[in-house]
Amino acid sequence: MFDLKERVAIITGSGSKKGIGRTIALTLAEQGAAVVIADINFDGVQDTVNEIKEAGGKALGIELNVTSKDSCDAMVKKTLEEFGRIDILINNAGISQKVTVQDMTLEDITRVFNVNMFGLFLCTQAVLETMKDQKYGRIISLSSVSAKRGGGVFGGPHYSASKAAVLGFSKNLAREVALDGITVNCVAPGLVNTEIWKSLPEEDAKSVIDSIPMGRPGEVKEIAATIAFLASKEASYITGEEIDINGGSHMD
Numbered sequence: 001m002f003d004l005k006e007r008v009a010i011i012t013g014s015g016s017k018k019g020i021g022r023t024i025a026l027t028l029a030e031q032g033a034a035v036v037i038a039d040i041n042f043d044g045v046q047d048t049v050n051e052i053k054e055a056g057g058k059a060l061g062i063e064l065n066v067t068s069k070d071s072c073d074a075m076v077k078k079t080l081e082e083f084g085r086i087d088i089l090i091n092n093a094g095i096s097q098k099v100t101v102q103d104m105t106l107e108d109i110t111r112v113f114n115v116n117m118f119g120l121f122l123c124t125q126a127v128l129e130t131m132k133d134q135k136y137g138r139i140i141s142l143s144s145v146s147a148k149r150g151g152g153v154f155g156g157p158h159y160s161a162s163k164a165a166v167l168g169f170s171k172n173l174a175r176e177v178a179l180d181g182i183t184v185n186c187v188a189p190g191l192v193n194t195e196i197w198k199s200l201p202e203e204d205a206k207s208v209i210d211s212i213p214m215g216r217p218g219e220v221k222e223i224a225a226t227i228a229f230l231a232s233k234e235a236s237y238i239t240g241e242e243i244d245i246n247g248g249s250h251m252d
């Protein structure tokens with residue numbers, strides 16, 4: 001697909017066995033990148049690391065809490081000790097909650113923003129100096145269709161707001177680092193065929209499918225393939241962009 005040999009990629013939230021992050025890591029590794037599998041839940045991390053190593057790839061597992069600056073800085077330090085550079089950061093770690101504004105507490109919205117926006121900020125800030133020194137970097141963050149059309153599938157209003165914040169933050173950063181050889185982009189998936197989708201009651205699932213022109217959820221491989229392109233040197237003139245991956249369920 002794309003040549004990522006000699007590239008080093010960190011993927012946050014890639015420990016979940018059924019999640020998007022794991023497939024992003026496997027896809028980047030297939031293209032030749034050395035990958036860092038980082039997650040607060042360390043259980044799934046080592047399995048993915050082993051799978052990549054058994055296939056002849058390079059991988060490192062790190063326990064990461066994106067809400068802690070010390071943890072993000074330690075991840076960068078360990079990555080540099082192991083691989084010597086950081087070319088790609090995929091901000092994938094995220095949490096959600098189904099709740100209404102009426103019922104939401106300040107703790108709820110703080111928890112979601114702490115991971116989805118402030119954690120993304122801490123991880124991003126932690127890699128900037130290295131990418132600037134290299135004069136090369138690719139930062140790609142997971143937003144959501146929920147940011148653009150105000151939910152509609154699963155997450156609550158705090159989730160939509162945090163994923164909209166990711167878009168504004170990324171565009172602003174794209175301007176800040178454009179002359180440093182660093183591009184900053186987002187992808188905004190619609191419904192993806194993960195555990196959340198499988199957990200929806202049949203009737204809710206039908207109404208969601210009816211709202212998608214392609215008549216199906218996205219597959220994790222489809223999200224990972226778009227990210228692999230944005231992470232490649234071929235995407236060199238794309239920055240401050242957000243790519244919808246939603247089967248036509250929302251068109252700007």
Ligand code: NAD
Nearest residue numbers: 013016019020040041065066092093094142144189191192
């Ligand atoms: P997931 O729950 O399977 O994976 C998220 C991962 O983030 C988990 O492994 C979790 O342990 C990790 N994580 C949570 N808090 C963390 C923290 N503080 N520090 C480090 N890691 C932490 O979710 P997913 O469905 O694979 O979603 C991945 C990303 O894609 C998320 O940002 C999500 O908002 C976004 N997204 C998902 C969908 C979808 O339909 N699944 C749609 C649009 C956007």
